[in-house]
Amino acid sequence: MNEKIRRPFGYEPLLDKESLGRKKRREDEKVNDIWGTLKRLWIFMRGERKLLYFIIFLVIITSILSITGPFLVGYVVDNYLIAGEFNGLFRILMILLFTYVFLSATQFAAAYLMVGLAQRTVFNLRARLFSHMQTLPVTFFDKLQHGELMSRMTNDIETISQTMNSSFIQFTTSVVTLIGTVSVMIYLSPLLTLMTLTIIPILIFGVTYVTRRTGPLYKMRQKRTGELNGYIEEIVSGQEIVKVFSQEQRAVDNFEERAKNLQHVTFWAFLYSGFIPKIMNMLNNISFTIVAGAGGLLAIYSDGVITIGTIVIFAEFARQFTRPLADLSNQFNQVLSALAGAERVFGIIDTEAEDDSGSAADKVIDGKIDFKNVSFSYEKDQMKPTIKDLSFSIAPGESVALIGATGAGKTTIMQLLSRFYEVDRGEVMVDGVNIKDYVRSNIRSQTAFVLQDPYLFEASIKENIRYGKLDATDEEVRAAAEAANAHDFIMQLESGYDTVLELDEGFISQGQKQLISIARALITDPAILLLDEATSSIDTVTELKIQEALERLMKDRTSIIIAHRLNTIKAVDRIFVLEHGEMLESGTERELIEKQGRYYDMINGN
Structure with a gap:
């Protein structure tokens, strides 16, 4: 159809390859009935x-x-x-x-x-x-x-x-x-x-x-x-x-x-x-x-x-x-x-909705995680998978840091755990049950995210914290904010917890936004915690507050942390070193240093 339109008028749009790719996908999706x-x-x-x-x-x-x-x-x-x-x-x-x-x-x-x-x-x-x-x-x-x-x-x-x-x-x-x-x-x-x-x-x-x-x-x-x-x-x-x-x-x-x-x-x-x-x-x-x-x-x-x-x-x-x-x-x-x-x-x-069926609808999760020979690609015809034959186990309440270069598969592991994507091969197990057998909402309601770039809605601070648990009382909101070290700066605002966050206004800092997002995670009382280096690009004082809040948040919870800076993962139980979607080595920091493998090279700047 494009040719029929362009040729009579001598018109040829100049589009880059990415735009042409998106345009081709839209052509494929077009309905003409x-x-x-x-x-x-x-x-x-x-x-x-x-x-x-x-x-x-x-x-x-x-x-x-x-x-x-x-x-x-x-x-x-x-x-x-x-x-x-x-x-x-x-x-x-x-x-x-x-x-x-x-x-x-x-x-x-x-x-x-x-x-x-x-x-x-x-x-x-x-x-x-x-x-x-x-x-x-x-x-x-x-x-x-x-x-x-x-x-x-x-x-x-x-x-x-x-x-x-x-x-x-x-x-x-x-x-x-x-x-x-x-x-x-x-x-x-x-x-x-x-x-x-x-x-x-x-x-x-x-x-x-x-x-x-x-x-x-x-x-x-x-x-x-x-x-x-x-x-x-x-x-x-x-x-x-x-x-x-x-x-x-x-x-x-x-x-x-x-x-x-x-x-x-x-x-x-x-x-x-x-x-x-x-x-x-x-x-x-x-x-x-x-x-x-x-x-x-x-x-x-x-x-x-x-x-x-x-x-x-x-x-x-x-x-x-x-x-x-x-x-x-x-x-x-x-x-x-x-x-x-x-x-x-x-x-x-007409696009098929996300399947939310499963035999485990109301199961209370302890937090045991197993990856068994998992392989995954974002594009199914991709020659080299993002995750390749990956296997590991995390015990309930254990904290694990994922480190590796960009493209190592750290974020993909979190997305597979959240069932944003389905594995191509292998199994992701939670408490010994295949994650596909869980109702998605059951898994996600017991999993909390704290991202590197927190997203807050244009609503009051109270409603942003309560977003993690809509029926939370004002006392629960305040307790979560206190545990996240956010209460003091919130009370200094003119309207306190009723202060409306306007996305185009910069009256709170990035670190303060992060503290609010930690409070939002705390109020859900999750079994599994997924952290994407929540302290990166934050000033030192705020970083200490965030680190203290995260330690409270991680206590007695299965925690997986994407680490961009190696000095932030000293307190984790184990470290997984990933490269090109594969596990290079794993163990405690002392074990990895004694092994003098890839982690040893990374902390020595090699």
């Missing part, structure tokens, strides 16, 4: 169908009234104005007035009800999408940019909302009006109707020519919008890195490149769709000319077969005949855009 998407939307609206039927009924009444108006005008011309008969004219004019007033009332009622129906449907769709995203595995979020996911949650669903709010009624009205208008025209004069319909071949050719091009362009526009949003989110999140490496101009250049990609596709999409009103205006004028010319000749020479009133009706119907066609064509692009968005949304909803 329009009728299937319409069916899914219909199924999704099952609770609103009765109201939708009533709205369609109102639309039919509206269309009938819009046809009745011109018919009555023609009747007045033939039977009252030309005949010079004014008896009963007032009555028929009042009927005509009532027709148009009732027409406005039904139009308003249908629009009012449709807005409510559309917003409820969009709310349910957005809630379904968001709730389903919470069930998806980490691997799903690894494959898509966060900005693109945001685009599906916001832009795509908003397009569906706009289409349902306005396009549905207009689309339905146009179809019913078109059918009714043609039916009445045939009833009044088959010959003049046949002459009027001669514009249909031109119409079909014009609309087909335009929509065959706008359909792919609108889909591509949705994708390019997602790409741009993804890049913006990426750059905003990594702004510090951009500035540290003075890559501001590169960021601007890449943004402009993606923005131009979007601008180019949007330009041609809107340009082509803009042809439709012009085609319709031309056909409207041609249709009126046919009615006026052919109708006038028939009225003069057909001996009463065509009356002046019939010509008046046909002149109005000729306009009503092309107007719904124009509306259908204009709304077709909006509908295509909404369906493209719905396809993308359903593409996420």
Whole structure:
């Protein structure tokens, strides 16, 4: 599809290999079943169908009234104005007035009800999408940019909302009006109707020519919008890195490149769709000319077969005949855009949720961990696995440090223990039970993380600590903060525990954030503790506080620590030295020094 779009306009976007890789993955995930998407939307609206039927009924009444108006005008011309008969004219004019007033009332009622129906449907769709995203595995979020996911949650669903709010009624009205208008025209004069319909071949050719091009362009526009949003989110999140490496101009250049990609596709999409009103205006004028010319000749020479009133009706119907066609064509692009968005949304909803089944649902964990000949790769076709035939055992309450160069597999071990990923071969055992037999939530609820870069939510300090245990009392929150050495600095804040952490404000330091994250871990009373060098890049005073808090947190708990600095692991029971996903050596610090192996070389700077 990309080639069909680029070649006519001589356009070739300049994308790097990483962007092309992401683009290829999105192409593979794309859904193109329009009728299937319409069916899914219909199924999704099952609770609103009765109201939708009533709205369609109102639309039919509206269309009938819009046809009745011109018919009555023609009747007045033939039977009252030309005949010079004014008896009963007032009555028929009042009927005509009532027709148009009732027409406005039904139009308003249908629009009012449709807005409510559309917003409820969009709310349910957005809630379904968001709730389903919470069930998806980490691997799903690894494959898509966060900005693109945001685009599906916001832009795509908003397009569906706009289409349902306005396009549905207009689309339905146009179809019913078109059918009714043609039916009445045939009833009044088959010959003049046949002459009027001669514009249909031109119409079909014009609309087909335009929509065959706008359909792919609108889909591509949705994708390019997602790409741009993804890049913006990426750059905003990594702004510090951009500035540290003075890559501001590169960021601007890449943004402009993606923005131009979007601008180019949007330009041609809107340009082509803009042809439709012009085609319709031309056909409207041609249709009126046919009615006026052919109708006038028939009225003069057909001996009463065509009356002046019939010509008046046909002149109005000729306009009503092309107007719904124009509306259908204009709304077709909006509908295509909404369906493209719905396809993308359903593409996420159809993604298989993370399996949370298992025979061990409420098992209390002691903390014994065994890796038995475990191998794992992030990419299944990867030639060299990240973890290769790894075996070790950790006793309940034992603390272990993982050391090794980047890529040694330290973080991967933690992710396998958390069941963020499943092993390719071998077994991960917790308390002698294969981790696959546990319900994921059971394992994770008894495992706490303290990461190198703590993530806190834009909420009060109290709520951030309580996030580890939602039913925790204020006393439990305070006790956890005191144990984490966070209480003193929290009480120095103006609002204390009720202080709201604003992510764009820097009124607490990185070390203070780390203390809050330790309190959040403490309040869960975990059986297993996973630490990612929580004291790196922290000032000395805060580091001592964090180290003291961590010692309390690690007491009597199975603890696995990723160590970036060797002087921080003096108190652990054992050390595992990893390299390229394999265990080089393990033992206490004294044993490893006496062995004079890889650990001995590392502490001596070799």
